[in-house]
Amino acid sequence: MMFAFVTIVILVCMGVVMVRLFSGPTLYDRVLALNVFGTCTVLLIGSMGFLFARPDFLDIALLYALINFVGTIAVLKFFRYRRLGDAPHDAEIIMVQENEEDRTAP
Amino acid sequence: MELAITLILFVALVTTAIAIVVMRHLFSVVMLSGVFSLLAALLFIVMDAVDVAFTEAAVGAGISTVLMLGTIALTARSELPPAKFSLTPLAVVVLTGAVLIYGTLDMPNFGTPDAPVQMHVGPDYIAKTPTDIDVPNIVTAVLASYRGFDTLGEVTVVFTAGLGVILLISGLGKRQRRKRGR
Numbered sequence: 001m002m003f004a005f006v007t008i009v010i011l012v013c014m015g016v017v018m019v020r021l022f023s024g025p026t027l028y029d030r031v032l033a034l035n036v037f038g039t040c041t042v043l044l045i046g047s048m049g050f051l052f053a054r055p056d057f058l059d060i061a062l063l064y065a066l067i068n069f070v071g072t073i074a075v076l077k078f079f080r081y082r083r084l085g086d087a088p089h090d091a092e093i094i095m096v097q098e099n100e101e102d103r104t105a106p
Numbered sequence: 107m108e109l110a111i112t113l114i115l116f117v118a119l120v121t122t123a124i125a126i127v128v129m130r131h132l133f134s135v136v137m138l139s140g141v142f143s144l145l146a147a148l149l150f151i152v153m154d155a156v157d158v159a160f161t162e163a164a165v166g167a168g169i170s171t172v173l174m175l176g177t178i179a180l181t182a183r184s185e186l187p188p189a190k191f192s193l194t195p196l197a198v199v200v201l202t203g204a205v206l207i208y209g210t211l212d213m214p215n216f217g218t219p220d221a222p223v224q225m226h227v228g229p230d231y232i233a234k235t236p237t238d239i240d241v242p243n244i245v246t247a248v249l250a251s252y253r254g255f256d257t258l259g260e261v262t263v264v265f266t267a268g269l270g271v272i273l274l275i276s277g278l279g280k281r282q283r284r285k286r287g288r
Contacts, residue, residue, distance in 0.1 A: 004107060011114055018118060021141060022125050030137045038167070041144045045151055051107065057156055060163075064147075067168040071140060074172040078179065 003051040010047060014040045031075050038068030112152050119145045130185045136174045143167040153216070157245060176275050 014037060021033040042061045049055040122142045129135050143166025150159035214221035231244055231252065239247040249257050 007107075007111065011111070014118065018121070018141070021137065022121075024134075027133055030134055034137045034140050037141050038144060041148060044148060048111065048152065057151060060151065060156060060160060063160065064144075064163055064167075067163055071168055071171050075137075075175060078175045 003047055006047045007044065007051055010040055010044045014044070027079065031072065031079075034075070035068060035072045038064065038071070042068070108152065112149065115145055115149050115152065119149070130187065132178050132182070132184055135185075136171055136178065139174065140167050140171045143170070173271065173275075180275070 017033050017037050017040060021030055021037065024030045024033060042064045045061040045064065046055075046058055049057045049061075119142065122138055122145060126135055126138045126142065129138065143162055146166065147159040147162040150156070150162055218224075231248055235241065235244050235247045239251050241247040241251070
């Protein structure tokens with residue numbers, strides 16, 4: 001009973017996060033929404049495992065947490081430097097900082 | 107309860123797909139495709155296809171989000187509005203979907219015990235894995251031993267594809283051009 005309640009609450013949370021993801025005014029709202037959605041996924045895998053009396057899949061939740069982290073870091077790195085892969089030169093970092101308002105534009 | 111969770115996840119999946127189609131801002135589309143992969147992986151877990159969910163989460167939500175961001179870095183940041191509304195793509199998609207659904211009509215129901223998948227070699231693997239291979243996980247035994255050459259081929263293909271993608275997006279040519287310019 002308790003796990004069913006927890007699962008329902010997590011599903012409601014996912015719904016609310018998806019509203020923010022669809023309508024989020026800025027990019028950072030959407031990045032944060034993706035991150036929170038990943039966290040909700042991790043929690044849902046855990047609670048569903050106990051709900052269906054098969055908590056063997058908890059290690060998958062661990063993998064999801066790692067992927068979520070790496071994905072968020074990659075997205076934020078992309079917003080910061082406008083590219084992935086090799087590190088930018090110092091001049092380009094200054095150029096990116098000057099374009100600060102451009103990054104926050106939706 | 108399981109059915110309710112499956113239905114909720116499917117509704118969320120369809121909503122995300124529609125939002126991906128409607129949105130023009132490509133950063134948001136990348137974020138939404140990450141959510142789409144996470145939802146698909148959750149559905150796979152509900153259906154007990156844990157290894158598929160593993161792959162979907164690692165490839166769909168992890169690597170392909172990063173690759174799509176890299177693509178946006180090399181191309182444009184927002185999608186051009188469509189020139190005019192055309193019915194042909196919609197018809198092709200609907201037709202393909204109808205054919206695929208028609209193809210599933212012959213298949214045994216989800217989780218049927220006498221489906222060919224459960225009857226053919228599955229019992230042999232379950233019975234013989236402890237004596238043949240001595241690996242506790244049967245999926246590992248099948249992938250790494252019974253179908254070892256198949257897995258080796260797959261790994262080769264994935265390695266080649268990864269090498270190609272890394273060469274394409276690493277900016278090797280750009281760096282060499284820059285050096286030559288100086």
